[in-house]
Amino acid sequence: MIVLEKRPTPSRFWGAATPVAAVFLTMIAGGIMFAALGKDPVEAIRIIFWDPLFNAQFASYSRPQLLIKAGPLILIAIGLSLGFKAGIWNIGAEGQYIIGAICGAAFGLAFWPSESPLLFPGMVIAGLIGGWAWAMIPGVLKTRFRTNEILVSLLLVYVAEAILASAATSWLRSPDAMGFPGSRNLARHPGTDNPELIAGTGMHWGVLAAFIAVIAAYVLMNRHVLGYQIRLAGQAPRAARFAGVDPNRLVLLCLGISGALAGAAGLFEVSGPAGQISIDFNVGYGFTAIIVAFLGRLHPIGILLAGLLMALTYIGGELAQLMLGIPAPAIQAFQGMLLFFLLALDVLSNYHIRLKRTEAA
């Protein structure tokens, strides 16, 4: 019989080792899945994890993509990780991302065709505020009426998608588009664009913001009283109240920060890699960032690495689609699997697993 015994102190070794083990197990399970699809599993795994970075043929295109895709994932996941640490579950980052993009884009388009250097900073602020405000809806409802923030933040994603559709088809639609949905292209207009800062790296303002967020979150969580209070509230809510933490303030703060960062990520995306507001502008970064946050163990450095890894699976997935005809959803299932393995292996850091002979009753 297998018995779980709670460790007196969580294991540091397994805390660091489980993500690596989870990635490894996911490769095996993913390989089985690809084999079931009739593809060569070894080749598929190689194409996903190796070729985007090191295959001479693809790397020149793929490598910059790594930062482009990792940027928003990391930025959003850093925000989410604060709330998750505190037991506040914002799972509607996708909606905050959309609203941030719409607000930022609308700000830029309102001054069209201005090329003022103040325009882009203004758009960033509008994006931050848009995402923040969208996250404040579940925040205020939770603090005022104790409404479950999980459900509200998630349901608001669908509302945001409806708003996005109407923005792309009517009120933000480009006058030059001859009736096709989609806004003007922000990326191709000086003043509203979020350019590649160092040619050939994929580095844009959003990636820079993500790196800054990683550092800021690291300092916050390890050194600052607020970070301490966040951890305390997540581990022992009663002890946090006893220590003097106002739970409502924490809810608003965590939701606000994660919403603002998601909104900024949306703005950086719409003014850079995506270029314009379109009906299918969002590609699920807000949801994938949840996986990134957990895979990174809610730790800033871990999230940085997890974001890069997850970006790799996106790029590698596209490549695998191109080269092997592996259907696009396979990668989504693959990412979901990763989270499963991680959660399953988590038991190792909190419990000893012992084999016991069953005694005769």
Next chain:
Amino acid sequence: MLIDPVTLVVALIIASTPVLLAAIGELVVEKTGVLNLGVEGMMIVGAVTGFIVAVETGSVTLAYLAGMAGGMVLSALFAILTQVLLSNQVATGLALTLFGIGLAALLGVGYPGSTPPRVPDIFPQALQDIPIAGPILFGHSAMIYLAVMLVATVWYVLQHTRTGLILRAVGESHDAAHALGYKVIRIRILAILFGGACAGLGGAFLSVARVQNWIEGMTVGAGWIALALVVFASWKPWRVLFGAYLFGGISALQLRLQAAEVNVPVALLDSSPYVVTIIVLVLISSDRARAALNAPASLGKVFHASG
């Protein structure tokens, strides 16, 4: 008249059934103290497995069974992770949804546009032809009636049988239940599987009977609405039925308003089911005392028998 009330009621009943099935299953799960946020994932997997079997075999019954099986397989994953490996229920539920959506899309490649078999009505035409009452009461396929019967059964079992008492006790205090010798983990795993079967069945009804097609991401949040309905219903089965009809009514109404091209922004109509769900959630949770009284006290907490 802009909208015919009778067809609206008929559409309402059909639109509400997928969420009703998923919600009643989740209610049982939550009554035992487990919060499974993976309803959306289980539903969509049920939708795709049900649809595939419907197209391949031509049997609606087999399709529903396949939907249940699909949801159950996914819920079994959740059960192993949360009950055996003691993972966090919120995170695991989210993982289930993210994984389920991807898996369903993967399984369903090549199926969009296929035609499933027609779902038979169960009452003779003569009954259906009765004005007003005919289409509303007798104009449906068997699953509609089964769903309502399921609500009644769940209510009876929870409220009036020993099984139900044990389920509620486990959700109320797993430590006390364990001290009395009840197998907390086994009971919860069974409840989770039941919830998975219900969610999968709801998904299969959606693809096979209501939409009669497979579209990627076709549940569009129905699983989350089901979760909200359980809260809205204060964990009471009959209120789930009421909530599902309310939701179904708004969905059906907004679709008809869109079709009638009324002068209301489409974004508003599209998002109305979600907005109304949020408003209802706010109304119900602002009544603090009642919300706290009916919620299972152990909901979402990890159980680990020590010593």
Next chain:
Amino acid sequence: MTPLLEIRGLTKAYPGVVANDDVSFSIAPGEVHALLGENGAGKSTLVKMIYGLVRPDAGAMTLGGGPYTPAEPRAARASGVAMVFQHFSLFEALSVAENIALGMETPPKPRDLAQRIHHVSRAYGLPLDPDRMVGDLSAGERQRVEIIRCLLQNPKLLIMDEPTSVLTPQEVEILFHTLRKLSAEGTAILYISHKLEEIRTLCDAATILRLGKVVATCTPREVSAAQMAEMMVGKSLSQPARGATEPGEVLLHVSGLSLEPASPFGTPLRHIGLEVRAGEVLGIGGVAGNGQDELLAALSGERRVEPGMIELRGERIGDTGPEARRKRGLLCAPEERLGHAAAPDMSLTENAVLTGRTRRGLDRSGFVGWGRARAFAEEIIARFDVRTPGPGVAARALSGGNLQKYVIGREILQDPDVLIVNQPTWGVDASAAAAIRQALLDLAQNGAAVVVISQDLDELLEVSDRFCALNEGRLSAPRPARGLSMEEIGLMLGGAHDMHEAQLRAATEAAQ
């Protein structure tokens, strides 16, 4: 007489600790047998093995002459073994009848069950309404639910785990009547306690456990309480001592404090008034669930009240939060160590920051100085003799007594003007309890005002200058602690809950 239950060589080990080591004893039918030992002596593990919750590593049991190996509580109940738990195995949101039905193998129909509950509760002097929600009952009434649940199955052996810790002296009387009646009818009772006088009054024989081993057996009536205490602890303990002090100025003044409970089954506070002077210890007695948690929350600032309801040195602080009160010198130590007074998974260093941040200057402009925090943690560990490998250890890795010393030490080393503690020695071994009581007395000696909220009346009489009772959210007028009798205290605590005078008499008669 052949023993009803015989235990031979039971052994159970957990990683790092042998909970029971070769334990043997036997109980005759109708015998009231005491199992005596400190917290952590292995009483709970032993009882869990008898009730089928835990399986022994080695050893054997016989019941009524035949081998007895219960695989689960259900099997134990089927063999006629019933148990009343220390931390009740009850479901608050379910009714009395539902709770009782859950503890029975084949419960009768609801209507018949209600009648049997009526019948048994009357026969044994334990009045109970089957339709009431358990969450609404007092601690004493909840215990009645557990007892009746056991009695309905006509047990041959009834196990009672620390049954009197939640009862008023009057309720203890009634319970003893019931137990004697059961014993006279032939039911054996295994009575677990660390209260020596009770065991001397009630029990026919006693087995004493220390560190998992049987260290002595005795007939309680023939030995003194002090002798038993020494057998239990393994050494004689010094009584806490204090010098005489003249009470100084009023530091804490509470008046008209009323508060609605935060949880559905909580107790509202009603017009509480008290005052504590410098150098004085005020004891607040009462059975758990009469508003202790709410009172602590109101005093610590976790729940805000009207400004004037609480005054510290004349300053109105009712509407301030915990940190503001700490800054002004009002400190608290809540009852629940893990999860309230300390965060279980955090290290002792991190837990030092929990309350020590402001007064010990552990942060500078919002940034925590972990070096200073660690030094503070080490100081607590050294000054209060906390047994732990170091300040990097998680709080939950400490034993109850050590963690409690850490928590109390953390507050005392912050040099409070007013310290409020709730259940300072609950679940703590005797030597740690003595150290904690002494520390509280020393604090008062040095001019602080100390409020001790506790269920342990002996403890309160030992440390308090004045005593008052918290009953159903109301606080009685204080009386000098010296010279108070248990009888008087019992009446202050509300006597037997929910029993009128006549009912009480009838109950006592029925039980005799």
